[in-house]
Amino acid sequence: DAKTTQPPSMDCAEGRAANLPCNHSTISGNEYVYWYRQIHSQGPQYIIHGLKNNETNEMASLIITEDRKSSTLILPHATLRDTAVYYCIVRVWGGGTGNQFYFGTGTSLTVIP
Amino acid sequence: GAGVSQSPSNKVTEKGKDVELRCDPISGHTALYWYRQSLGQGLEFLIYFQGNSAPDKSGLPSDRFSAERTGGSVSTLTIQRTQQEDSAVYLCASSLTRVGKNTEAFFGQGTRLTVV
Numbered sequence: 001d002a003k004t005t006q007p008p009s010m011d012c013a014e015g016r017a018a019n020l021p022c023n024h025s026t027i028s029g030n031e032y033v034y035w036y037r038q039i040h041s042q043g044p045q046y047i048i049h050g051l052k053n054n055e056t057n058e059m060a061s062l063i064i065t066e067d068r069k070s071s072t073l074i075l076p077h078a079t080l081r082d083t084a085v086y087y088c089i090v091r092v093w094g095g096g097t098g099n100q101f102y103f104g105t106g107t108s109l110t111v112i113p
Numbered sequence: 114g115a116g117v118s119q120s121p122s123n124k125v126t127e128k129g130k131d132v133e134l135r136c137d138p139i140s141g142h143t144a145l146y147w148y149r150q151s152l153g154q155g156l157e158f159l160i161y162f163q164g165n166s167a168p169d170k171s172g173l174p175s176d177r178f179s180a181e182r183t184g185g186s187v188s189t190l191t192i193q194r195t196q197q198e199d200s201a202v203y204l205c206a207s208s209l210t211r212v213g214k215n216t217e218a219f220f221g222q223g224t225r226l227t228v229v
Contacts, residue, residue, distance in 0.1 A: 034217065043117075043204055043220030044156065087155070101146065101206070101218055103156035 004088045009108040018075040020107050022088030025069040035073045037084040078111045117221035119205050125227045134190040134224045138207030145188050149201040195228045
């Protein structure tokens with residue numbers, strides 16, 4: 001079952017930074033934070049993941065608090081194509097059972113022109 | 114192939130019939146996942162295969178649902194005696210699971226099942 005909570009919806013002006021929060025207060029020491037997004041009628045797309053350090057790639061930045069109980073996904077310059085549902089997931093790294101991705105209800109981000 | 118492939122992309126079936134949904138994962142990916150997504154809802158975990166280990170079937174909603182993964186590659190999700198509430202998009206994903214390797218899951222485009 002999902003171990004994260006996210007706001008159901010957010011708006012962001014085009015060209016501005018979109019900051020999507022996620023609470024994962026029960027995260028375990030061996031669980032990573034993953035972010036996916038799902039654009040309408042498509043399969044989910046991987047964005048970024050991290051353990052405790054902040055991470056950045058070509059799509060986004062991930063800021064994880066020191067106590068790891070929450071994180072923020074940052075899209076630095078949101079475009080209309082970033083309109084999607086964004087899912088924050090915690091998951092154990094590596095193989096073995098219990099390694100599923102549990103998706104919550106996500107945050108529906110709407111980028112406004 | 115380059116990505117996860119699912120077939121068919123759309124399936125319309127009559128209530129009570131059996132259906133089979135196919136997933137071709139990315140070559141070399143040892144983990145395979147099935148999810149379903151009802152209209153306007155989030156993703157619901159169904160089943161997870163990891164290498165030769167016994168699959169985690171904890172998400173299957175009823176005994177009408179079953180899945181196989183033959184030869185550690187292709188997987189088939191079977192729904193017997195379909196009901197209207199089975200109508201959803203069924204998504205398959207695959208990933209590597211070795212420690213030290215990227216283990217993000219790559220999703221297919223899904224099979225849209227409509228039970229009439």
